[in-house]
Amino acid sequence: MFIMMNKEHNEHMAVSGIPTDMKLLDIHEAARFLRVSEVSVRRYTKSGALRCLRVGGRRERRFEREDLEAFVGANSPTRALAEASKPIGAAQPTLGPADVAAPEFATIEGMPVPWGRHLCQLYETDRGRVQMTVPFLNDGLNAGDACFLIASEPARAHLIEALRRVRGDLGPDIEAGRLRVIDHAQNGSAMLAALDEAFGAAMEEGFGKLRLVGDMAWFLDQGLSGDELVNFETRYDRQIGHSYPIISLCLYDARRFSGIEILHALKSHADTFDLPLSRFLLR
Amino acid sequence: MFIMMNKEHNEHMAVSGIPTDMKLLDIHEAARFLRVSEVSVRRYTKSGALRCLRVGGRRERRFEREDLEAFVGANSPTRALAEASKPIGAAQPTLGPADVAAPEFATIEGMPVPWGRHLCQLYETDRGRVQMTVPFLNDGLNAGDACFLIASEPARAHLIEALRRVRGDLGPDIEAGRLRVIDHAQNGSAMLAALDEAFGAAMEEGFGKLRLVGDMAWFLDQGLSGDELVNFETRYDRQIGHSYPIISLCLYDARRFSGIEILHALKSHADTFDLPLSRFLLR
DNA sequence: TCACGAAGATCAGCATTGATAATCAATGAC
DNA sequence: GTCATTGATTATCAATGCTGATCTTCGTGA
CATH class of the missing domain: 1.10.1660 (Multidrug-efflux Transporter Regulator; Chain: A; Domain 2)
Structure with missing residues (x-):
């Protein structure tokens, strides 16, 4: 009282x-x-x-x-x-x-991961970039999930080539809408809107589960600042990442980001800490 | 003033x-x-x-x-x-x-931490440098533990001043050997030897528990490379950090280390992942 | 209709918190 | 300068919030 x-x-x-x-x-x-x-x-x-x-x-x-x-x-x-x-x-x-209503799990390197998680992964060599992501996408394509890929150029070709190598021709996947390569937008807000749109469209097309792999260096290649990156990730985390049945895997090339940017990346992907973090720190 | x-x-x-x-x-x-x-x-x-x-x-x-x-x-x-x-x-x-004597814990921000852990903490402002470490050291001094501090200059004065502000005159703590400021050595090997020596001495003096706070920027200030830092941390983790009843808290100023160095810092402090990591990512 | 998940209620142990009191010294208004 | 007020300090004690657990109810969808 x-x-x-x-x-x-x-x-x-x-x-x-x-x-x-x-x-x-x-x-x-x-x-x-x-x-x-x-x-x-x-x-x-x-x-x-x-x-x-x-x-x-x-x-x-x-x-x-x-x-x-x-x-x-x-x-x-x-x-x-x-x-x-x-x-x-x-x-x-x-x-x-x-x-709250997503009771199923995907598997990343043997770890069960619930849907609606927004994860980050750090790597420092080209090999690290594909090590976790390619199996993740391959599993998704096999399961019939809608898989999204965002990356700017050296990384994009590298990821696609690595995926093609384990999967063969990607043409059927792309034509069926299972694999969608998204062009990076000019800024964070536009990208958020594009993703919201793309995810909503996939859901309406009947896809029950979504997967996203994004190599965040595209942000730097757009000339955007670290502050804008934090802003983007924070908004993605709050507004999108937990609102769809999606697992979002954001890749950070430690060679290209500063210490502060890496720190911010970690802080804006708190979901990752529910999993064994050491598995997400790749060579 | x-x-x-x-x-x-x-x-x-x-x-x-x-x-x-x-x-x-x-x-x-x-x-x-x-x-x-x-x-x-x-x-x-x-x-x-x-x-x-x-x-x-x-x-x-x-x-x-x-x-x-x-x-x-x-x-x-x-x-x-x-x-x-x-x-x-x-x-x-x-x-x-x-x-029987083993099951003891120190408390870091409410988290029970067993002795023998080698942890890292990332920060990006001067405020973050003292936020976790000062209560950690203050608790240790109150409990009668031997507390070690390693830092090069701007950080050293900052940490000591912040500790003095909550604790008052540090003279008694220093004279009683509870608080020891260690000069950083010229290289990693010398520092490892110095720490081993200092910890052993404190144990012989009757201190049952040890605490260490090290602001790793001293490594950069010695002109040492990131590779040497990784080497130092790895050896500390293997040879010292788990061999004494000590909790080691290594501070990394994200403003001063590169993305790769931050990534390596995380990888060489795997103990931290047993705790809620987000609590160790400070502003 | 049944199964399932979410919501609500309750219990326990535990550490922190909030309230209160007493004492003391500095502050601010007159 | 007086004097009431404020905040610091120390202390005690009850209340609260956190964690984890179990249990029941309710609404929805298979």
């Missing part, structure tokens, strides 16, 4: 001009916002469906309003990028992110 | 040299920002987990927004290897006396 009064008191008091825009909600307030139990809120964050921050030695959950609103709207994947009017007042009866 | 010193790296400087965006929050505002009580804010600062400035003869706490934002961590599983550290074999029957 006293506590609540304490918390809701003076929220809008712009004391001394300090921007109070960063309003964090605790788990109780978040649960009330979503009209679910606190237990469910914990489940959402644990599964990665709902983003949350942590504070203190007890690692209590803190939520930003923006994330809660995004979670409510996460029901319509194809419109994941539309950030127009979102009715936040009346909660929709069935809220449930797509990845 | 604290204030001026701390703002030397701020980009947004007005002509006067005083940063324009320097909005200090008092403890009440900081507590409201984090959605915790003022008592907790005081606890955070006392442990060194949250940086604060002091003003006036009453040493009132003042906070920078950036410090508060850095304190709010990302979501990540909190389970640490309480279970994973157990021997893989079946249930142990009766244990010998040596085994």
Whole structure:
């Protein structure tokens, strides 16, 4: 009683001009916002469906309003990028992110990987670039998944050639829409939109599972900055990577990225840490 | 005086040299920002987990927004290897006396970490350098462990100053041999020998537990190559890091190392992957 | 209709947190 | 200069949130 009064008191008091825009909600307030139990809120964050921050030695959950609103709207994947009017007042009866309902696994080098994961892989030689990705794509093509590939030039030819070598002629796969090479866009936003579009189209064509391999050096080849790359990955992680039945594998050539960029790459692919990370650090 | 010193790296400087965006929050505002009580804010600062400035003869706490934002961590599983550290074999029957003493843990940001681990931590701002290490060393000094520090110059003074700020005068710790600043050697082999010597000496003096914090930029400052660094870390991992009751925390400033070097740093600290890695990727 | 997954409720152990009190010294208003 | 207020420090104690577990209910789809 006293506590609540304490918390809701003076929220809008712009004391001394300090921007109070960063309003964090605790788990109780978040649960009330979503009209679910606190237990469910914990489940959402644990599964990665709902983003949350942590504070203190007890690692209590803190939520930003923006994330809660995004979670409510996460029901319509194809419109994941539309950030127009979102009715936040009346909660929709069935809220449930797509990845919560994906009970199947793909296999990457023997590791079971659930769908809806956004992973990164670091490598430092050309061989490392294809070592994990080619089997991953080959498995997907065999399983009838829609497989997407993004890469700029030396890497693109290298990946395609390596895939062709284990699979033979790729013509049938391409014609059937199982293998799609996506041209990299001019900037991150355009690429996000293109991916959202491509994934939505594949789903409508009846593909139940998607796979993406992206060699992120295309970003550098477009002359884009590291900041823009972080921005792209963060938005992909929040808006797309967990909203489709897709496994996204982002490749980082450690020879081409700086230490800071590698650090940012790791931080924006937290899903990878649920798996044995050492398997994703290739030669 | 604290204030001026701390703002030397701020980009947004007005002509006067005083940063324009320097909005200090008092403890009440900081507590409201984090959605915790003022008592907790005081606890955070006392442990060194949250940086604060002091003003006036009453040493009132003042906070920078950036410090508060850095304190709010990302979501990540909190389970640490309480279970994973157990021997893989079946249930142990009766244990010998040596085994009874074994099951002890240190605590790093709430994570239980067994002794004998060789961990790495990546950071990209000066703030990140001290965020995890200062509480780690402070805990060790409080517990009576022997704490070793290796760093070359800008980092060394920064770490010592940050530790002094939460702990007060370090003279007693140094005189009692609890805190030892080790001069970096000319090359990796000499450093390995020096560390082996220093650890053995501390053990003979009766210290039961050791802690090491090393900012690996000293390697670069010695003009040594990345290959030599890998070699050093690999040998440390094999020969020393697991042979003493020590927790070794190696810091990598992502601003100073290349992508390949960061990749190698990760690969040579596989112990880190047993813990929630995202907690070791700091800002 | 049955099976399945999600949601909700509950239990336990545990460490942190929040509230409160007492003391002390600096601050700010008069 | 006085004097009430504020914040620091230390301490105690109850409440809260986290983790993991089990169990039941509910709605949907096979």
